[in-house]
Amino acid sequence: MSLFPADIEASAKGLVTRLAAAGLTLATAESCTGGLIAGALTDIAGSSAVVLCGYITYANQAKTDMLGVPELTLSTHGAVSRQTAMAMAQGALLRSGANVSVAVTGIAGPGGGTPEKPVGLVHLAAINRNGMMLHRQMHYGDCGREAVRLSTVRTAIEMLLEVTP
Incomplete structure (x- = not known):
């Protein structure tokens, strides 16, 4: 029995199978999901052949130290931004040596939102x-922390499938 809903389990299995067949590896860089993407993937038997690592970079300092996200990017655009998500994905790809990576950063709630960046806003980036x-x-809307995080996992796996050659 999986820890994740059946649709996430199925898409994670499809991604792991596809990466393994192609001899490719992946890395994740997660903020608002706190490792759930890597967790969903490593819940699949055989995932050790494709999942190299997952970076959980909740704090801005971790984004900079572990992934090389420029401090200027964070101070100019904020942690929850297109620029930060893209820098996180690039950093995960380069630092891990993986073939593909995905990064997520957002506001899962229930608090922390602003009119400009409301609860449920998540930026995702995937790269090969x-x-x-x-x-x-x-x-995703203010639909509850768990729903935002699981929706983010779904989107992240979809994006990894899209960038997998």
């Missing part, structure tokens, strides 16, 4: 070594 990079700005 061929230079393909995707960004999505998701507005």
Whole structure:
């Protein structure tokens, strides 16, 4: 029995199978999901062949120290931004040596939102070594912390499938 809903388990299994068949690896860089993406993937038997690592960079300092996100990016655009998500994904790809990576940063709630960056706002970025990079700005709404985080996992796996050659 999986810790995750059946749809997440199925998409995670599909991604792991696809990466393994291609001989590719992945890394995650997670803020608001706190490791749930890596958790969903490593819940799949055989995932050790494809999951290299997961960075949980909740604090800005961790984003800078572990992933190389420029302090100027964080001070100019904030942790929850397209620029930060993209820098996180690039940092995870380069520092891990993986073939693909995904990064997420957002406001899961229940507090912490502002009119400009409301609860439920999540920025995701995925990248591969061929230079393909995707960004999505998701507005899941103030639907509860668990729902925002699980929705983010779903979107992150979809994006990893899109950037997997």
